[in-house]
Amino acid sequence: MSFLLPTAFTLTALIPIIIAFYFLKLRREEQWVSSVYLWRRAIRDVEANAPWQRLRRNLLLFLQIAFLLALILALARPFHWVQGAAGQNVILILDTSASMAATDVAPSRLEMAKTRALELIEGLPDNARVTVIAASDEAQVLISAAQDRGEIRTAIHSAVVTNAGSDLTAALTLVAAIAARQPDTEIIILSDGAVTLPQTGLPARVSFIPIGTNDNNQAIGALSLREEGGGQALSAFVQVINYGRETVQRRLDLLADGTAVNAYELELKPGAVRTIVAEDLPPTAQVIEARLAGSDALSLDDHAWAVCRRHETTAVTLVSPGNLFLETGLSLLPGLQLTTIKPADFDLTTQPPNHLTTQPPNLTILDRYVPLTATLPVGNLLFIAPVRSTAFFSVTGTIAEPQPRPVSADEPLLRHVSLADVSIMEAVRIPLPDWARLVVWGEGEENSVPLLFVGEVDRRRVAVLTFDLLKSDLPLQVAFPLLLANLMDYLAPGTGGDLPVQLAPGEPLALSVPPGVEEIIVEGPDGMRTRLVPEDGQAVYGNTPGLGVYRISWQGEEAETREALVAVNLFNPGESAIAPREELPLPGMEVGTTASTAPEQARREWWRPLVAIALFVFTAEWLVYHRSALAQIAGWIKANLPAFHPPNLS
Amino acid sequence: MKSEPSTLPSYQPSTLPSPHLFDETFLHKLERLSILSRRAMAGQLQGERRSPKRGQSVEFADFRPYSPGDDFRRIDWNAYARLERFFLKLFVEEEDLTVHLLVDTSRSMDWGQPNKLWYAVRAAGALGYIALASLDRVTVSAFSQQIGETFPPHRGKQQAMALFAFLQELAPQADTDLKAALRNYANTATNPGPLLLVSDLLDDGWREGLTALAARGFEATVLHLLSPDEVNPPLTGDLKLLDVETNRPVEITADYDLLARYRQELTNWQDELRAFCGGRGMNYVAVTTDVPFEELIFSFLRRRGVLR
Numbered sequence: 001m002s003f004l005l006p007t008a009f010t011l012t013a014l015i016p017i018i019i020a021f022y023f024l025k026l027r028r029e030e031q032w033v034s035s036v037y038l039w040r041r042a043i044r045d046v047e048a049n050a051p052w053q054r055l056r057r058n059l060l061l062f063l064q065i066a067f068l069l070a071l072i073l074a075l076a077r078p079f080h081w082v083q084g085a086a087g088q089n090v091i092l093i094l095d096t097s098a099s100m101a102a103t104d105v106a107p108s109r110l111e112m113a114k115t116r117a118l119e120l121i122e123g124l125p126d127n128a129r130v131t132v133i134a135a136s137d138e139a140q141v142l143i144s145a146a147q148d149r150g151e152i153r154t155a156i157h158s159a160v161v162t163n164a165g166s167d168l169t170a171a172l173t174l175v176a177a178i179a180a181r182q183p184d185t186e187i188i189i190l191s192d193g194a195v196t197l198p199q200t201g202l203p204a205r206v207s208f209i210p211i212g213t214n215d216n217n218q219a220i221g222a223l224s225l226r227e228e229g230g231g232q233a234l235s236a237f238v239q240v241i242n243y244g245r246e247t248v249q250r251r252l253d254l255l256a257d258g259t260a261v262n263a264y265e266l267e268l269k270p271g272a273v274r275t276i277v278a279e280d281l282p283p284t285a286q287v288i289e290a291r292l293a294g295s296d297a298l299s300l301d302d303h304a305w306a307v308c309r310r311h312e313t314t315a316v317t318l319v320s321p322g323n324l325f326l327e328t329g330l331s332l333l334p335g336l337q338l339t340t341i342k343p344a345d346f347d348l349t350t351q352p353p354n355h356l357t358t359q360p361p362n363l364t365i366l367d368r369y370v371p372l373t374a375t376l377p378v379g380n381l382l383f384i385a386p387v388r389s390t391a392f393f394s395v396t397g398t399i400a401e402p403q404p405r406p407v408s409a410d411e412p413l414l415r416h417v418s419l420a421d422v423s424i425m426e427a428v429r430i431p432l433p434d435w436a437r438l439v440v441w442g443e444g445e446e447n448s449v450p451l452l453f454v455g456e457v458d459r460r461r462v463a464v465l466t467f468d469l470l471k472s473d474l475p476l477q478v479a480f481p482l483l484l485a486n487l488m489d490y491l492a493p494g495t496g497g498d499l500p501v502q503l504a505p506g507e508p509l510a511l512s513v514p515p516g517v518e519e520i521i522v523e524g525p526d527g528m529r530t531r532l533v534p535e536d537g538q539a540v541y542g543n544t545p546g547l548g549v550y551r552i553s554w555q556g557e558e559a560e561t562r563e564a565l566v567a568v569n570l571f572n573p574g575e576s577a578i579a580p581r582e583e584l585p586l587p588g589m590e591v592g593t594t595a596s597t598a599p600e601q602a603r604r605e606w607w608r609p610l611v612a613i614a615l616f617v618f619t620a621e622w623l624v625y626h627r628s629a630l631a632q633i634a635g636w637i638k639a640n641l642p643a644f645h646p647p648n649l650s
Numbered sequence: 651m652k653s654e655p656s657t658l659p660s661y662q663p664s665t666l667p668s669p670h671l672f673d674e675t676f677l678h679k680l681e682r683l684s685i686l687s688r689r690a691m692a693g694q695l696q697g698e699r700r701s702p703k704r705g706q707s708v709e710f711a712d713f714r715p716y717s718p719g720d721d722f723r724r725i726d727w728n729a730y731a732r733l734e735r736f737f738l739k740l741f742v743e744e745e746d747l748t749v750h751l752l753v754d755t756s757r758s759m760d761w762g763q764p765n766k767l768w769y770a771v772r773a774a775g776a777l778g779y780i781a782l783a784s785l786d787r788v789t790v791s792a793f794s795q796q797i798g799e800t801f802p803p804h805r806g807k808q809q810a811m812a813l814f815a816f817l818q819e820l821a822p823q824a825d826t827d828l829k830a831a832l833r834n835y836a837n838t839a840t841n842p843g844p845l846l847l848v849s850d851l852l853d854d855g856w857r858e859g860l861t862a863l864a865a866r867g868f869e870a871t872v873l874h875l876l877s878p879d880e881v882n883p884p885l886t887g888d889l890k891l892l893d894v895e896t897n898r899p900v901e902i903t904a905d906y907d908l909l910a911r912y913r914q915e916l917t918n919w920q921d922e923l924r925a926f927c928g929g930r931g932m933n934y935v936a937v938t939t940d941v942p943f944e945e946l947i948f949s950f951l952r953r954r955g956v957l958r
Binding site for chain 2: 028029030031032033034035036037038039040041042043627628629630631632635
């Protein structure tokens, strides 16, 4: 134990003063009494054990000296060295990625990290400011520059494991900004080391406290389903990886809609990747769940789900004088039942009558053709280079060589589509109707024209591509099948075709539903239901942190419930490989010091308990001094409390 | 610990609070009372109390054979007629009683609120008046170390003023020495009779003193007078108590324990006194000066059989 302020011990000079005062005080107050006769009788017994009496008389003196000593000790600020942080500004980065849920240290790595963090907080200087950041793949500031220990503790306790990966880049960028403002900043990272680190240095001292002891973890690395034989058979592809350093036996259970259908005993060597193809699964199963029986340190990745989405076919009628690109492109897209008709054969009356009622709405693609009758086919329409005006738009001429320009960078129809290298020889000039949303415009020599616009009119979706595909090189580009797929997603929605079957935790879920759907219900794996109101048939559900199957449902046009499933799985090798790292190769970290693994020595002060003792002694002294009065009060209370009179039974 | 010379101003005796001991109405009330005497005692003059002597009252007492020299006027001729022998008819003699009032005028009596001495003087005055009013002789003696001023035996209600004047002149004198003073009184007193001792008895000699009074045949009533602050001392802290009589110091730490022990000691002492007096046919009446004086006279003393 050492003292921060040893000069405080000069105050011990006060002790003789107290003693001197005490001796002075021993000149008792004199008082006349009528007679000391009774007093002498009263103290006769007392004087028999005089030494104890003298001690008792000096009790106050002892208490006063004890009080002073405790106070002086507290003032001297004794401390001892502990492992901890010593800076005035401490930033704690708590790794809350999925791997921190590992239970190799009880109760879990995150809880361990919290415990260590709380210990560090205890050892901090009193005026230290503490910032706590929870970092997974994004950084969340739990508390900023706080001095209140209670708040800091609450903030640390509030950190929870996310299912996300661990990317400290965001957290450390934030920390670097804070550290640049505040001198004497110390950054402490509490993590298992399975993190992505930035390559820039940090303007502060960085310490790393490794959490975790072993790497025993097996994970399901992949799970996907395939329909075979036209929906007659279902097979699953499962990948099981042993990230540990020991050979383990695990059993892989496959469940179809909650019923066990298959099990595989696996012997997994260290680092082994086992691939299992499970065939003959029930073809009607909606959810296939893979489960690793037994236990390892991290249970999050022992489960995986896959949803089997059966594509409902959309009847697509292509009315075209002949367009190989279009036919090929459409035939490659799943869920489309393509009928190709020559314009000459196209007759509205030949359309299958069920087109009027089937869901999803059918789609008619009019390639360089517009029927002469004023009536257009029912359902959604895609016009390609329309030759004349229709009820929805007017054709006013042509324009030569427009340069396609996307209107917006985040246009969903242009997802993954690059139009930069597309050349167009000629396009039809159509003024943008008021119902339409411009997607691509063409920059002509004199003025610009719409090249692709979409919109909803008459309760149906209409898209117009104003140029002939054969008069451009678009069909030859990668952009074509992507644009076609996007357009089909837009024009033939409701199949869930644009929904991914799998998502990573936290990844937002973009939903596209037919127009007219008023609300979408998303039910998470925990059973929590969220109501979304789509705008323009689009809605985004951003809340997928939990692992499992999300059930998305909405009311179709005919008030029937339509449903789609999405599985959220932790297929994250970075998190599943839970082997703790002892060092964190951070650029700013001091080289050659052990600071990379252990924080430096910090002083833990002891004045608080000493002040508490001083207060206690002070209270005791006060009580002893007033014991006579207190006893009198007690006696008075006892005497004046209503006595209990037992009822007279006789 | 060595006792330091006192820094307190020396004790000043207080002056008695009122020029008049009693008012008129109180005296009238007193006249209805009389001092109860349990034994017949010989007096000096004709009075209203039964005396052990035979005498000339109307109350028949006894017969006795005539012996030469007897007053033949007292021969019972009816008895002679029947028995042909001379018998003297004896009657109960009624004489006066000498009521002895002993007032402790030691300095310890000049204490308390109300003042013990004033209370004692009033008690003596009241009993004296009662005795004078019932044609008894009253003598008052103040004592401290020794018998001090004495009001010689007086008789008759007209002596009341003289008695009151004497009592009012009493001043606190010196230290208490109950043993010497009471022995002295017992040895020198003529005509023992009812005796009222008003004292705080704060002296070791009370035992011997009271024994001497009892042995002389006094029918003593001990009015043990204490002030409220002697019963419940309002003291706290470390104190050096100084005796007003002797200046003797006692150092105490007046904590709860000690005060409780003090009260216990006081109770024990009073129990001891009560037992002692009871064993010697004395009346023991413990009273504190906060008891209203009328209550003492009309209730306390009547209940204890001192007054009637």
